[in-house]
Structures are given as C-alpha cells and as structure tokens.
Amino acid sequence: MKRLVLxxxxxxxxxxxxxxxxxxxxxxxTLVCTDCHSLHASQSHDYxxxxxxxxxPVGGPHEYLLRQEPNALCMSCHDGNTGVPDVxxxxxxxxxxxxxxxxxxxxxxxxxxxxxxxxxxHTLYSALPPPGGTGTFVPDPVExxxxxxxxxxxxxxxxxxxxxxxxxxxxxxxxxxxxxxxxTKDVFERSALAYTDQDVDFNEPDQKASxxxxxxxxxxxxxxxxxxxxxxxxxxxxSSTEPDNPWxxxxxxxxxxxxxxxxxxxxxxxxxxxxVSSYVNxxxxxxxxxxxxxxxxxxxxxxxxxxxxxxxxxxCHKAHGNKNGFGLIFMNGSTGSPTPSEEGDGGQYKDLCLxxxxxxxxxxxx
Amino acid sequence: xxxxxPPNVTPHGRKTAVAPRRSDxxxxxVTASAGGRWVAASLLGLLVALAAVAAAAQxxxxxxxxxxxxxxxxxxxxxxxxxxxxxxxxxxxSDNGRHEVAAFDTNGVLLGMFLHEVPGPDGALIDGMPxxxxxxxxxxxxxxDQRVSWVDVLDVRGRPVARLDLPAPDDDPLKSGAGALAxxxxxxxxxxTRGDSGRVYVFDRDYRRIGAWGVPGADSGQLSAxxxxxxxxxxxxxxxxxxxxxxxxxxxxxxxxLQGFGVHDHGPGxxxxxxxxxxxxxxxxxxxxxxxxxxxxxxSAGTLVEMVGGAGNGPGEFLNPCAxxxxxxxxxAVAERVGNRIxxxxxx
Numbered sequence: 001m002k003r004l005v006l007x008x009x010x011x012x013x014x015x016x017x018x019x020x021x022x023x024x025x026x027x028x029x030t031l032v033c034t035d036c037h038s039l040h041a042s043q044s045h046d047y048x049x050x051x052x053x054x055x056x057p058v059g060g061p062h063e064y065l066l067r068q069e070p071n072a073l074c075m076s077c078h079d080g081n082t083g084v085p086d087v088x089x090x091x092x093x094x095x096x097x098x099x100x101x102x103x104x105x106x107x108x109x110x111x112x113x114x115x116x117x118x119x120x121x122h123t124l125y126s127a128l129p130p131p132g133g134t135g136t137f138v139p140d141p142v143e144x145x146x147x148x149x150x151x152x153x154x155x156x157x158x159x160x161x162x163x164x165x166x167x168x169x170x171x172x173x174x175x176x177x178x179x180x181x182x183x184t185k186d187v188f189e190r191s192a193l194a195y196t197d198q199d200v201d202f203n204e205p206d207q208k209a210s211x212x213x214x215x216x217x218x219x220x221x222x223x224x225x226x227x228x229x230x231x232x233x234x235x236x237x238x239s240s241t242e243p244d245n246p247w248x249x250x251x252x253x254x255x256x257x258x259x260x261x262x263x264x265x266x267x268x269x270x271x272x273x274x275x276v277s278s279y280v281n282x283x284x285x286x287x288x289x290x291x292x293x294x295x296x297x298x299x300x301x302x303x304x305x306x307x308x309x310x311x312x313x314x315x316c317h318k319a320h321g322n323k324n325g326f327g328l329i330f331m332n333g334s335t336g337s338p339t340p341s342e343e344g345d346g347g348q349y350k351d352l353c354l355x356x357x358x359x360x361x362x363x364x365x366x
Numbered sequence: 367x368x369x370x371x372p373p374n375v376t377p378h379g380r381k382t383a384v385a386p387r388r389s390d391x392x393x394x395x396v397t398a399s400a401g402g403r404w405v406a407a408s409l410l411g412l413l414v415a416l417a418a419v420a421a422a423a424q425x426x427x428x429x430x431x432x433x434x435x436x437x438x439x440x441x442x443x444x445x446x447x448x449x450x451x452x453x454x455x456x457x458x459x460s461d462n463g464r465h466e467v468a469a470f471d472t473n474g475v476l477l478g479m480f481l482h483e484v485p486g487p488d489g490a491l492i493d494g495m496p497x498x499x500x501x502x503x504x505x506x507x508x509x510x511d512q513r514v515s516w517v518d519v520l521d522v523r524g525r526p527v528a529r530l531d532l533p534a535p536d537d538d539p540l541k542s543g544a545g546a547l548a549x550x551x552x553x554x555x556x557x558x559t560r561g562d563s564g565r566v567y568v569f570d571r572d573y574r575r576i577g578a579w580g581v582p583g584a585d586s587g588q589l590s591a592x593x594x595x596x597x598x599x600x601x602x603x604x605x606x607x608x609x610x611x612x613x614x615x616x617x618x619x620x621x622x623x624l625q626g627f628g629v630h631d632h633g634p635g636x637x638x639x640x641x642x643x644x645x646x647x648x649x650x651x652x653x654x655x656x657x658x659x660x661x662x663x664x665x666s667a668g669t670l671v672e673m674v675g676g677a678g679n680g681p682g683e684f685l686n687p688c689a690x691x692x693x694x695x696x697x698x699a700v701a702e703r704v705g706n707r708i709x710x711x712x713x714x
Contacts (some may be wrong), residue, residue, distance in 0.1 A: 023712050034632035035639070035657055068676075074702070076686055077639060080444055082497075082512070082545065082560045083591030083608035090444075092462075092511035093561060094495060094539050111443060113463060114575070173437050191561070196540070339487050 031156070034074055037065045046065065065216030071109075071124050085195050087320055088124070089113040096297040096341045099200040099291075100161070101318025101327055106144055121321015122150075129325070132218040137168055137219040160187045163215060172215045180241050181297050189295075197291065197342075204293035210312040250311055283309065283356045288340045290315045290355050316352060318342060324349075325334075331355055377603035383526055406535035415649040426663050426672045427652075427711040429681035429700055433474030434707045435461075443708055446512075448701040448708060452693040453505045456524070459701065459708055460496035467496055467524060472710055474696065477613070480524030484514045498689075501548035502555060503571060508547050510557070517557055519573060530555065536563055536650060546595040548603070550619075554616035556603060564589025564607070566621065579621025586611045594643035594690070596651070598666065605650055606640040613637040614638060614653055616668070627668040634671040635662065644690040644698065646713050652698065654687035661687060661700065679705055 008177040038060075051316065062069055068076065079088040088103045090113045104116045106125035112118070118126065125144035130137065139145040147153075152162045159165055160176035176187040178194070183203050202212065232249050283289060284300070292309045299309070313319075322332040322342040323325040330342035332351035344351060377533045383517050435441035443463020451666035456469045456477060468479035486492035492499035495512035502508055506527060507520040509625055536542040536559050545560030553571030564582035566589070580589045591608035598604060602624065603617045611628025613636070628637045645651055648665035659677035660690050661684070664670055675684045685705030698711040 032630055032638065033560075052457060076704075080688070081593075081608075081641075081656070083562075083593060088496065090429075090462075092495075092512060094543070096540075111463075182410075210600075 002260060003073055021331065027267070036153075039065070056359065058209065069143070070146045070148050070153070071143075072280075074153075089116055095182075097194060097196045097198065098318075098320075098342055099195055099197045099314075100320040100321040101342045103320045109144075113325040116321075117323075117325075117327055120323055121318060121320075121327035131181050132220045136219045174211055174215050183295060183297055192351065197340075200291075201299055202291055202293045203297075204295040204308075204310055205308065206221055207295055207308070210293060210310070213312045213313060216313045281356075286331075286355055287335060287337050288331055288333035288345050290329055290331045290352070311356070315355075328352060376505055378441075380662050382413075389448050401407035421596070423592055426650075427661070427674050427682070430697075430710045430712050431474050432681065432707050432709045433470060436468060436476050436479065440470045442708075445698070445706065445708070446495070446703045447499040447510075447689045447701055448693045448699045449501050449507075450693040450697060450699055451501045451505065452695070452697075453501070456707065457710065458499050458501070458507065458701050459681075460499050462495035462497055465493035465495065467499070467507065467509065470708070473710070474710070478523075480520075482509065482511060482518070484511050484518075484523065486513075486667060490571045498547050499546055499691075499704075500549050501554070503551075503553040508549070508555060510544035512543075512546060512560075515539040515540060515545065517544045530550055530567075530569050530575070532557065532559070532567055536565060536567075546592055548595045548597050550601060551595050555580075558589075558592040558595045558596070558605065560592065562590050564602070564610075565616075566592075566595065566605070577664070581616070584610050586626050587615065589615075593641050594653070596643045596645045596692075598645050598651070598678075599647060599671045600666075604643050604645060606643045608640065611639040613615050614651065614664070615641070618712065625668055626651055626661075627664070634673060635664075637662075641686075641688045642690040642701070644692040645694075646692050646698070647695045648713075650713070652690055652692070652713075654684070654700065656688055656703070659687065659689065679707075681709070682711070684709075701705065 001056060028161070029044070044229040058066075060066075065071055073086055077084045079086055080092045082093045086095070087098075087100065088105065090102070091098060101121060102116060104112045104120055104123045106117055106118060107121050109125040125149070127139050127141050127144045129135075131137075137149070139149065150163060152164050154157070155162045156165060158175055160174045163169070164173050165172055165174070174187070175185040176189060177185040178189045178192050181188040181203070184204055184205050186205060188201045188203055190201070194200055205211070283292070290311070292311050292313050294309055296308060316328055318327040318329060322329070324330055324343050328349055330346040330348055330351040331340060332346035333353055334354070337345040339345070377650070402615040440460065444461060446460040446462040448457065448459050451469075455472060456474060458467055458469050460467050465483075466479050466481050466486045475650065481493040482496040483496040483713050484495040492512070492513070496509055497512050497679045498510045500508040502519070505520070505522065507524070508530070509518045509520060511518065515532050518526055519528040519530065519609055521527055524545070530544065531537065532542075532544060533623040541559050542559045542563035544557050545662070546558040548556040550556070555569040555571070555573070557567045557569065559565045559567075562582065565566055565574065565578055566578040567575060568579070582588060582590055584590055588608055588610055589605060589607055592605055593608055594606040596604045598616075601619050603613050605617065606613055612627065613628035615626040616624045628635055628640065637653070637655050638672070640653055640657055641656035642654045643651065650671065651664040651666070652661050653664070655660045660675040662670060662673060663672045675682060677683060677685065679685055684700065684702050687700050687705040688703040689701040690698065692713075696713045698713050700711065702709065
C-alpha cells in the first residue's frame with residue numbers, strides 16, 4: 001500500500017507543470033487554470049480575521065471567471081517581467097530587436113513609454129477599426145482591442161505565436177518549425193523561445209501566396225489584395241509592365257513576385273547581370289535587411305538567383321508595432337549602417353523603400 | 367423510634383445548612399481557595415488563549431505607509447526594484463520607466479534621486495533601465511540594469527564606484543545579465559542572472575568575483591528565470607524562480623540545494639508568478655506572487671505561515687507585487703508594478 005502511495009505521488013509530482021514554462025506557449029500543461037481564473041467569482045474580498053487570505057480577483061466579476069479583464073491579465077506576465085516575453089512598450093529584458101516589436105496602450109489605459117504613440121501599431125484597448133478594415137473585425141467599443149482578438153489564450157500547438165485559426169481566422173493556418181527548419185511551415189524559429197528578429201525567419205511554402213499576409217488581411221483588408229484586383233492591380237499570374245495593369249501595391253497572392261518579367265523589363269532575369277539595378281539585387285547588397293520569405297531555407301541566396309525572395313507584411317511592419325508610424329521598419333541597411341533596432345537603422349520611411357528600390361534623389365543622397 | 371435522617375435534613379424534612387465541623391471548615395476553606403485559584407487560572411488561561419487567537423487573526427504584516435513616486439505629480443512609471451538601506455534608514459526604488467533611482471525615508475518622503483545611464487551600442491551614454499537593487503555593507507548601492515549585463519556599484523549620489531562584471535555566457539544583456547541581488551552579513555554579494563540562464567555569481571566585499579554556482583534548468587535544484595534572491599540569518603540562500611519545479615528553493619552557502627517548496631498549482635503555499643523574495647530577522651521567508659496578488663509568508667523550515675494581501679489598492683492589498691525588500695528586522699517594502707507604489711509594512 002505504501003509503495004502504491006509512493007508510486008502515485010511520484011506520478012503526480014512528475015505530472016506537475018514546471019513553473020510557467022514557455023516554449024509550448026500556453027499549450028497543454030504549461031499554465032494552471034487558477035493562474036488566470038478564479039473558481040468562484042465571489043472571491044472579490046479578502047478575509048482579514050481568518051489569517052488566511054485567499055487570492056482575490058481584481059474588481060470583477062469578470063467574464064469567464066477571469067481574475068482580471070483579459071488585457072490586464074495578459075500583461076500581468078507579458079509586460080514588465082524578464083522571465084516571459086514582454087510585448088508592451090519597452091522590453092523589461094532590455095531586448096531591442098523583438099520580431100513582433102511592441103504594443104502600445106490606448107489613452108486612459110496606461111502611459112506609453114517615450115517614443116511610443118497610439119498610431120505606431122496595434123494599440124490595446126483601442127476601439128478604432130483596423131486601418132484598411134472593411135468590417136470583418138471591429139474591436140468591442142468598450143473593451144477595445146484585446147490580446148485575445150489575435151492570440152489563443154489557451155494556445156494552439158501548431159500555430160505560430162498561438163495566432164488564432166478559428167472565428168474570423170477560421171481555417172487560416174500559420175504554422176511554424178522550431179530549431180530545425182521545415183520549409184513546408186510558414187515560420188522558422190531558429191531556437192525554442194526565439195523572439196528576436198535574428199532568430200526568426202519566414203518560409204514560403206507557396207511562392208504565389210503568403211499565408212502570413214492572408215492572416216493579417218483578415219482584418220486589414222483593402223491593402224494588399226490579389227493580383228488583378230483594385231487594391232493591387234497587375235494581372236493574375238503576374239505582370240507589372242505597361243500597358244498591362246501595373247501593380248499598385250506589393251502583391252501577396254497569385255503571383256510569384258520574383259519571377260515577374262517586369263523586374264528588369266527584359267523578360268524573366270536568369271543571371272546576376274540582369275539584377276544590377278533590380279530590386280532584389282539591391283536588397284541583397286544591404287547590410288541590414290528587412291525580413292522576407294524564402295522557399296528554400298536560404299534567406300540570402302546566391303546572387304544568381306535572388307528572385308526567390310518575396311516580401312510580406314513583416315517586411316515593412318512590426319506585428320505589434322514600434323516607435324514608427326504604423327509599426328514601419330525604417331531599414332536603410334547601406335554600408336556603415338548601425339546595428340538595427342526594432343525601428344530599423346534609418347530615420348524615415350524612405351530608408352525602408354531603399355531596401356529594394358533605387359529611384360529618387362533620396363537614393364543618391366539618403 | 368424515629369428513622370435516621372441525613373444530618374442536613376430536619377425531622378420535618380427541610381434541608382438546612384450543615385454546620386461544618388472545625389475540620390470540615392478547614393477542608394472547605396482549602397477547597398474554596400483551590401477552587402478560586404482554579405477559576406482564576408482558567409479565566410487567565412482563557413484570556414491568554416483569546417489574546418493568542420486575536421493575535422493570530424491579525425495580519426502578519428501591518429501596513430505602515432505607501433508612496434507613489436517623487437510626488438503625486440511625478441509618479442513611478444515602471445518600478446523595477448526596491449531595497450532598504452538600514453544604515454541610512456532609506457528605501458531606494460528603481461524606476462526603469464524614468465531611468466532613475468530615487469531614495470525615500472521610511473515615511474515616503476523623497477530624499478533624492480539620480481538618473482542611471484549606461485553605455486549604448488556605440489559607447490555613448492544612454493538612459494538605462496535600472497531594475498534590481500541592493501545595499502552592500504559599505505552602504506553603497508548595487509544596481510542591475512536591463513540594458514547591460516553587469517552590476518553597477520554606486521555611491522549614495524549615484525556616482526559609479528565599481529562594476530561587477532559577469533563572464534560569458536552571462537555577459538550578453540539580451541540573453542542574460544545581472545538580475546536579482548543579495549548581500550550576506552559578511553559583505554559577500556550574490557548576483558543572480560536574469561532570463562532563462564540560472565546562475566548565481568559570488569563577489570567578495572571588494573567586488574572581486576570569487577565563485578559561482580547554479581545549474582540552469584527546470585528540475586528541482588536547478589535555476590531558471592530567477593526573480594528574487596535573499597539570504598537567511600543562518601546564511602542560507604533563498605531563490606525564487608519562474609520556470610523551475612519549485613518556486614522557492616533554498617541553497618547552502620556553497621550552492622547545494624537544501625530544499626524546495628511551492629509548486630505551480632493552486633492552493634496556499636503554491637505559486638502562479640513568484641516575483642520577489644525577502645527574509646526578516648526571525649527567518650521568515652516572504653514571497654510575492656504577481657498573479658495572485660499576495661505575499662506568502664513561510665517559516666524558516668518552509669512551512670506556510672500566512673498569506674498577506676489580496677488584490678486591491680487599499681492598505682495591505684496589492685496590484686502585481688513585483689519586488690520585496692527588508693531591513694533585516696521588521697520593516698518590509700513591497701513594490702507593486704501595476705499599483706505603481708511602494709508599501710511599507712511592519713512585520714509582526
């Protein structure tokens with residue numbers, strides 16, 4: 001009997017989750033229910049005369065018996081602590097190159113650190129419709145934008161950063177591989193718990209579509225639609241040359257941007273000499289580069305074939321935001337550029353353009 | 367002949383007091399005296415018991431005062447850490463939102479503050495993000511900063527005196543670096559790493575590195591995501607971690623794990639987010655929980671004594687307690703990240 005009890009104890013203790021282990025991102029046994037939920041919402045007061053004071057929720061009762069309202073609960077861990085990813089404002093761990101950047105807080109819900117404005121990306125508690133949105137999603141007018149509008153609070157094992165694949169994101173997978181790449185997945189984290197831009201890269205399982213962009217456009221439609229559409233222009237299958245419909249924005253579907261004959265104007269480039277002034281070759285020469293997608297586990301291919309690289313939303317924007325308007329990454333990357341931060345290494349939007357484009361006076365006199 | 371009747375019953379059947387005999391009287395006197403003492407002792411015992419119950423029902427820490435920043439117009443922005451300078455009777459608070467360290471008296475009156483700057487990537491000084499604090503035996507300020515990996519040793523005016531450098535791989539501030547700090551009675555300084563790295567570096571009172579211990583990992587006896595470190599009166603080291611099997615682990619001076627308690631589960635004695643630790647002179651271990659909004663108090667053996675607090679912004683309540691400090695006697699300082707204040711409490 002004693003042995004049985006001992007065995008059961010060993011099994012029980014072995015099953016206890018380690019203290020808030022990240023890496024499995026809220027999935028499975030990482031978190032304990034009572035971290036976020038209160039069994040009885042009536043626990044809204046303490047008991048000073050009994051000596052034992054049960055942990056009481058803040059205010060409330062809150063929906064789903066949460067201890068606090070969702071954003072505050074998320075930020076209890078994910079803001080100001082060094083042991084978990086800090087996603088709001090300045091990182092508590094001092095990180096300056098978070099892949100997703102930083103969220104801000106809407107007025108009345110906290111003070112944003114110097115340099116962070118509400119227009120610099122996703123703003124928690126903001127009730128404004130998403131830029132470019134057509135009504136697919138509008139934040140709750142009272143609660144505003146919440147973390148759980150985009151992320152699954154209980155985690156989804158297969159989704160990158162627990163991004164939702166249900167509700168308005170139904171069917172939109174955004175898969176990831178950790179430590180060892182799998183080019184059939186959308187994102188590659190070079191190591192577990194990787195959050196910096198040096199440790200995250202993006203695959204291109206479908207060279208005519210970006211599942212990442214497809215996910216973002218659930219809310220931010222009207223920005224980068226499909227080839228041939230009014231938002232993007234061009235033709236289905238790809239063409240940006242006159243007199244065909246030129247692109248009006250970077251396409252993220254229906255066309256393999258790298259093989260478009262419009263890149264050099266003389267047909268599909270096949271060797272490095274054709275890329276002298278091409279977009280991709282310019283990108284290749286940058287010291288600091290924005291993120292792009294690659295289908296073959298190589299984000300800096302040989303100059304003979306840089307066509308395989310494709311930009312997507314994350315090439316220009318930080319998913320959460322940064323100190324630049326709309327979370328744009330001002331990455332010039334010319335010779336002598338300083339170490340980039342979440343804002344890039346330049347000072348204005350033209351620096352971002354110069355990652356790939358070469359026209360304009362700024363190109364000569366940045 | 368009449369039938370015999372009890373001595374206290376008249377022939378008519380009425381009961382009368384029995385006239386005590388002299389020996390009976392003395393016995394009665396003794397009895398009465400003993401009974402009175404018994405009653406008195408019982409009453410006294412009852413009073414003592416009631417007092418004990420009343421005392422036990424009182425919170426272990428009694429709120430004394432609270433302050434919210436330099437003054438109401440300049441509140442804290444993001445409290446990083448707190449330390450009590452028992453030598454000068456001051457409470458120091460690091461505010462990484464304002465990049466400064468401020469000193470207050472125990473009533474919360476601002477005494478002074480200084481900006482903390484650190485070298486940036488290009489060598490030029492930039493605003494730091496001061497976090498954990500401790501006071502060494504010379505009264506100097508030990509300060510870790512989230513932008514750098516080392517610990518700055520500063521005088522009372524914030525001027526650098528020395529630096530405690532950590533060796534590789536903990537010299538990369540993006541992956542590790544100095545975090546929680548503690549000072550032993552002999553002046554030895556303990557520097558715990560931050561992030562997932564789990565090591566404790568030991569410096570002597572002259573700021574020379576003399577050793578290190580700790581194995582990074584999540585198992586019992588290992589360290590990861592250290593949130594607090596403190597030294598008990600008997601020189602054991604208490605470490606709180608976010609990502610280990612036991613939230614609170616106690617090590618001997620050489621770094622051997624002696625015991626661990628508090629797991630990631632519901633219920634008293636367990637934790638959701640152990641955010642800081644301190645020890646008072648009686649050996650009680652105080653551990654804050656940033657999710658449960660409480661400070662749990664354990665005796666020196668690791669047995670839970672009480673939970674203090676609860677969610678709220680009233681006296682004795684907490685909103686995300688993130689750091690603890692003690693003067694080593696009875697004064698406690700609790701930093702609240704969301705409550706944005708320092709509460710000073712008297713440990714009973």
